[in-house]
Amino acid sequence: MRKLGEGVHVVESEQRFFGIEVGTRMTVLELDGGLLIHSPIDMDPDRVAHLGKVRWVLAPNLLHHLYVGPWIEAGADAWAVPGLQAKRPDLRFAGVVGPDSSPFGDDVVLLPLTCFPLTNEVVVLHRPSRTLVVTDLVFNLPATAPKATRFAMRCLGGYPGCRATFLERIAIRRATARREFAALAALDFDRVILAHGEVIETGGRAALARAYDWLGVAW
Numbered sequence: 001m002r003k004l005g006e007g008v009h010v011v012e013s014e015q016r017f018f019g020i021e022v023g024t025r026m027t028v029l030e031l032d033g034g035l036l037i038h039s040p041i042d043m044d045p046d047r048v049a050h051l052g053k054v055r056w057v058l059a060p061n062l063l064h065h066l067y068v069g070p071w072i073e074a075g076a077d078a079w080a081v082p083g084l085q086a087k088r089p090d091l092r093f094a095g096v097v098g099p100d101s102s103p104f105g106d107d108v109v110l111l112p113l114t115c116f117p118l119t120n121e122v123v124v125l126h127r128p129s130r131t132l133v134v135t136d137l138v139f140n141l142p143a144t145a146p147k148a149t150r151f152a153m154r155c156l157g158g159y160p161g162c163r164a165t166f167l168e169r170i171a172i173r174r175a176t177a178r179r180e181f182a183a184l185a186a187l188d189f190d191r192v193i194l195a196h197g198e199v200i201e202t203g204g205r206a207a208l209a210r211a212y213d214w215l216g217v218a219w
Helices: 045-051 069-073 147-155 166-171 174-185 204-211
Strands: 002-005 008-013 024-031 034-038 054-059 077-080 108-112 122-126 131-133 191-193
Touching (some): 002 191, 008 045, 008 191, 024 045, 024 122, 034 045, 045 054, 054 069, 108 174, 174 204, 191 204
Parallel strands (some): 034 054, 054 077
Antiparallel strands (some): 002 008, 008 024, 024 034, 108 122, 122 131
16 A cells, blocks of 8 residues: 555556556545445455544446455445346445535545446545546556556557557547536646556646547637
């Protein structure tokens, strides 16, 4: 576990997707009501007990939900993005996040991105640290990533640097995306925590702007 800022921690783990090692990252936010676990990985919930009581766990898109179950069993309220309840009827969710839902308190802003139905990702802003937490919105794989990973992601448009893949360009609903990304651009953040690749400690706003410059949204 690494502390990135006051109340902001991450835990990294290996993760393969279609046979390619992409790694994954869980974010832990210390909030007034307890701990928020974002995109949980395969680990014992007791490993974060020293930070406080786990209050919530968030499955932030339709792909990052594999390890939610143990956190529910540990007593956390689980929150899902639209469509995940139908995909995972075996899990007991407390609710679905939306533009009007603020289950985690005033320090957290949620922005659901409905423009890319493959993931239905919700991005999370931690206001006190000016940290934006994303999942598959962008990738930022380093030059030290496995050669096969770098090759595959280059073919998909997701390497090098902070990039969205060609899947977003092809499948995104552009009119909806422009509205939602305008709301994203209005948020106050500097650091960006990603599920795959290196954390962008500063300059995260500019990095996202470059990754999605093809949308034509002013940042």
